[in-house]
Amino acid sequence: MARFRVRHVALCAVFVVFLYHALPRENGIPHLFYHAGGGGAPNAGTSELARYMNDPSHVPRIVATESSFSWNTVKLLKQPALTPKLPAPVTSRPRIQHHFKPDSPHVAAKQEQRRQAVLGVTKKAWAAYREHAWMKDALKPLSGQFVDQFSGWAATLVDSLDTLWIMGLRDEFYEAVEAVAAIDFGKSTSYTVNTFETNIRYLGGLIAAYDLSGHEVLRAKAVEVGDLLYAGFNTDNKMPVDMIQFERAKEGAGLVVEDGVVSASPGTITLEFSRLSQITGDSKYYAAVSHVMDLFYEHQNETKLPGMWPMMVSMRREDVVSGYQFTIGGNADSLYEYLPKAHALLGSADPSSKKYEVMSRTFMDTAMSNLFFHPMIPGDEDILISGNVDVLGTGPSLDPESEHLSCYIGGLYALGGRLLENEKYLDAGAKLARGCAYAYKSFPSGMMPERYNMVKCPGPDPKQSCTWDQSLWVTEREKRTQYKDHLPLGFTTAKDPRYILRPEAIESVFILWRITGQEEWRDTAWRMFEAVVKATDTEMANAAVEDVTVEGGGEKTDYMESFWIAETLKYYYLCFAHTDLVSLDEFVLNTEAHPLKLSKIQV
Structure with missing residues (x-):
């Protein structure tokens, strides 16, 4: 500029x-x-x-091109309720971020060097997308081809908007905004549209870019996507469909809710719809999603693991209690993630938003008591890992299996600890984040697997540390030899040994850095970044790798998820940038790392 x-x-x-x-x-x-x-x-x-x-x-004068179909013209046969109304803005909340002091010149120079390194990787990846996959959903970074798996609305482009702004890449940002202005949300490359992915990547990406830049084109396109998704609530019981039948949704005659879906799908709309109501002044979005979350709230303590919901639910039958599998990982993750974050966005003064604080405290207490364990490891690191629980006839049974997707939970507990003023949550969050950092440094590639097992410490409280027992580890590992026989001490499987450019571990490291101000977190972030870039770098950009259990990560996969730029690189960058940039006291980040603006606070 x-x-x-x-x-x-x-x-x-x-x-x-x-x-x-x-x-x-x-x-x-x-x-x-x-x-x-x-x-x-x-x-x-x-x-x-x-x-x-x-x-x-x-600032370029960019005008949004109207899509071939106006979603706000759909006459919904099953109109969702228009109450409750959007709560008044939150006027105060606890301070989240650490009170930072300026770095010394030496430390500042080191962090600037790191920041520039992340910026360089991002610019390279963006340039490759621009050259080889412009206006397509994702780049294939080995062949230079592309894929359109998210309805063909340029997922990587929309997902990356706020990253470009945050990193100061203004020319690239406004070029992308001009491209977004021409996206036709009245056409789709697929017969059905995924509600979850469209919400977190497209709607979240557009709102965040608008919140950061104030460009009206982004607001207009966000409303288009919001109205498209709102058509997914046109059902008999006002619960959203998991997959929107695109052409049928245009008719407004009504959609049929699926019988079984993962709980994360209906549970991950609150932030985006609530923020859309805030920026438009139209409460219909907030009202629709509030009705959905009432179902989870009313039955939270009636499940087989009271306080949490099963991994699979039926929105058609409005059954969120019958399942027996419980996890904060994949298929359920962002249902839990959005509860403290909705509390941050909406506060608890209004009866309709109070439920988010209640649900947050309840699930966090339940997960701490049932899902977290201290793994048996040869060192003395004070770490926790999040496992899974099955509740069958004999009661809850903890399975010490975890996954990269679960690594967001450390940052969420730290954030919840500040928001809810509970030091136990913050302490658990730090241990969980260190657990994922431990997994990264344990493997030869410097990265953790998609899914793995460890040995949980024996005893009545699996969260307590224990003495290393080589024979016990060997016994447990030999039970699972089909999942790799060359594993670091303490790990018994690498069931899925890939690293697919995921952000969850660095997400927690970033949040712990911003909340505690402890230098260990920036050093951890840099160590992780160096390992990830070394293993995933290609001539064009970055690619997923097949096997983190070997030096270098093994073979590469010809795919670069949109979240590589939207989330992973953004979190690395924010670890080394000025701490006023995307302050946790001014923004809450959705599950795709899109920062949504919080109302003005007093700290």
């Missing part, structure tokens, strides 16, 4: 000071001072940010 050109230096200085103190702020920094394009955002204190002013007169 062009800079202000002022003839008199003194006048410029006075004007800069005035702007810095007078203008509305974004992430704690005035709009005009917030990152210029080109080399990325500065990793410096606010005294230096004036050098990176944006000239608002040079």
